[in-house]
Structure formats: structure tokens, C-alpha cells
Amino acid sequence: MTGLRLEGEIEKARTELEDAYTLLLGPQAGLIRRVDVSTAIRLVGSSERLSVYAQLLEEEGAQETDEARGASLCARAAELRNRLEQKEPQ
Secondary structure, three states, rough: OOHHHOOOOOOHHHHHHHHHHHHHHHHHHHHHHHOOOHHHHHHOOOHHHHHHHHHHHHHHHHHHOOHHHHHHHHHHHHHHHHHHHHHHHH
């Protein structure tokens, strides 16, 4: 996805991103992307899947042409990562 975006293949990158969300989150992908972070964490479950979800959010933020929305997506990814770090044993 990132490579496609950097090469200017915006539509292909967007399609791959949507496919990745569906593959990772299944039929609840749309719902999980709309709920608050705490609810998303409960619905997604595993730390590994949450980490990939955060990566997808960051990529979506990078693809977003609306700067405010892009920043919001990246902030959501950062919040997910922070919550994951808090859950992991030291």
C-alpha cells in the first residue's frame, strides 16, 4: 500500500487498504472503524491484530487528502499503540 501510494497509484493503494481492513477485521470492519478506541480494542481483541489495525489507520491517514481527517486517523493509531503498550507486561 505504502509503495503504491508513494508511486502515485492512489486508487490502487486505497483499494489495497480497504481489502486489508476487511481481511483483518472481517464483516465488522466498518463498525470497528467508527467506534471509539476502547470499543475497537474490545471488538478486535488480540494485541497483534490491534497493532496491524494501528498500521492500517496510519496508512489511511497518510492517504487522506483532508489534513484534519488524516491527523485524526493518525491520532487514533497513536492512541491504540499507547493502550497496547499499557496492556503489555514490563
